[in-house]
Amino acid sequence: MLERQVNTKMTDILAESVFATSLVLLIFYIFHVGRAKALNKRPGWTWVLAGLCVLSFTSTMHFWRHLDGAAPEGDPDGAWAYQIGQYVVGFLGGMVLLTVGLLRVVADSRRNEQMLTATVEGISEGLIYFDANDRLVLVNGKIAEMYPLARDVFVSGVSYETCLRTGVETGQWGPEDGDDVETWIRRRLDHHFNPNGAVEFNMPDGRIIRVEERKTRDGGIVGVRADITDLRQARREIEAQRDELEKLNAQKDRFFAIIAHDLKSPFSGLLQFSKMLATRSSSMSPKEISEYGKMLHRASEQAYKLLEDLLDWSRLQLDRMEFEPAAMDAKQAIETSLNRLGPLASAKQITLRNDADLKRRVHADAHMVDTILRNLIDNAIKFTPDRGMITVTSGEVGDFGFIEISDTGVGMDPGKLEKLFRLDQKLSSKGTKGETGTGFGLLLCKELVEKQGGQILVQSTEGRGSAVRFTLPLHPN
Known part of the structure; x- marks a missing residue:
């Protein structure tokens, strides 16, 4: 009897301990559920924990109170059935909590997997x-x-x-x-x-x-x-734009250098010759006055041509130059330019030959063609020594007509030829009679030719002369 009472007391103590532990776990569960909901989480494992606690508590109470598997001594059969019912209800409740928890864990796992899949599929790479x-x-x-x-x-x-x-x-x-x-x-x-x-x-x-x-x-x-194909293409375009900006910046520097230095030279001559005539004309002979007058005219003409080229080039860069292509007779334009520049060639006893034989008309702007011919023939005269020869020829190549100006002048070495059409390179050089030049006229010619859909090509041998050929589209009629 005493042993039975001791066992019952120990069972009560153990039951109370299990109950206290389960109560703590239940409080933790409620707190955890609240936090999880606040954080918009799915506390599936909390439900599993609660189910295990209830099952553990129910099983422990039943095990310790009924170690022999029989109804307690002195208890009526109805009390025994009631306790069995409590156990079954507790067991079923624990199983429900455990099942719900496991289902939520599975659902959360699938939801997380779907979120991961959506995230991975949403990546652009x-x-x-x-x-x-x-x-x-x-x-x-x-x-x-x-x-x-x-x-x-x-x-x-x-x-x-x-x-x-x-x-x-x-x-x-x-x-x-x-x-x-x-x-x-x-x-x-x-x-x-x-x-x-x-x-x-x-x-x-x-x-x-x-x-x-x-x-x-x-x-x-x-x-x-x-x-990264598009990225590389964009980078190449940016680099091309950067190179173009650098080129434009170099052109700007060269343009201002021409204005600051090369335009100063002819005006210095104008000032010098005009001052001589103003202060000493009374003591000069008519021949001296005529000679100074000619030098004054050449300096004025040189300044005017340079200014004209600079204005044409600036209008080209700003796309403000009038461009009116029409059918024109290239042979007649060549003849006009040779007649205009004849006196310059005669002063150096240079022979000008017109061997142009282009029978079809070209489709070009007359003013631009006149500027091109004037600059190229003037350049040839400048760098051809006395008693040299300049020959102008023309012909057809496919759908284009060509005009070529060749001379027996000083020519150019390959290094200078390579820099000929670069504005960022200074190519000022003196002619065979000390004539000044900037190299700017050739750059202008190139842009005028290309504006009309043609091309320009220079061949030169140092000490033997140069040949400049440019093409223009033939007129369809």
Whole structure:
């Protein structure tokens, strides 16, 4: 009897302890549920914990109170049935909580998986993951879009080497820089297993793919693929714009240099000769006055031509120069220019020959053609020594007519010839009689020719002379 009472007392103490523990766990559960809801989480494991607590409490109470499996002594049969009912209700309640918890854990897991899938698929770059055994685990749809010819190889469990070889077989990618297939695959595998920053690959279809891979803590490899073709194109365009801006800046510097230096020279002559005539004309002979008058006229003419070229060039740059192409007789334009520049050639006893034989008319702007001929023939006279010869020829090449001015002058070396049409290079040089020149006229001629759809070409041999040919479209009628 005494032993029975002791056992009952110990059972009561144990039951009270289990009850207190369960109560603490229940309070924790309620607090955890509240926080989880505030954080918009799914506390599935809390439901599992609560179910286990109820099952543990019910089972313990039943085990310790009824170790012999019989009804307590002195208890009526109705009390025993009532206690059994309590146990069944507690057990079923615990199982419900446990089942609900497990269902919520499964639902949360699926929801998290869906969120992860949506996140991975929403990435604009291709994402691929290989585990520590180099088996494909995860790949998003962007990879299939980037590699359409090899899309079928990206299945779970395939190795990276298999992906490489399949891509080569389908023509999706392949060796670069003359490598054979095996060498190329070894290099790609080495970069895959020992990633060290991003690498760019040129695809056979012209695209550029940037590959960046990193190792994970568990030994796997996660890789990101990005199509940077448009980015590279944009960079090339930016670089081209930068180069163009640098070129324009050099042209601006050269333009101001011409204005500051080369335009100063003819005006210095004007001031000097006009001052001589103003202060000493009374003591000069008529012959001296005539000579100074001629020098004054040449200086004025030189300044006027340079100003005219500068204005034409500036109008071209601002797209404000009038351009009115029409049918014109190139042979007549050549004759007019030769007659206008005849006195300059005669002063150096230079023979001007007009061998132009272009029978069809050209489609060009008469003012621009006149400016081109004036500059090219004047240049030829300037750099041809006394008793030399300048010949103008013309003809047809396909749908274009050409005019060529050749001379027996001093010519140019290859270095100077290469810089001939560059405004950022200073090419001022003196003629055979000390005539000043800026090289600006040739640049203007090039732009005027190209404005009309033609091309200009210069051939020169130092000590033997030069030949400048430019083309103009033939008039259709």
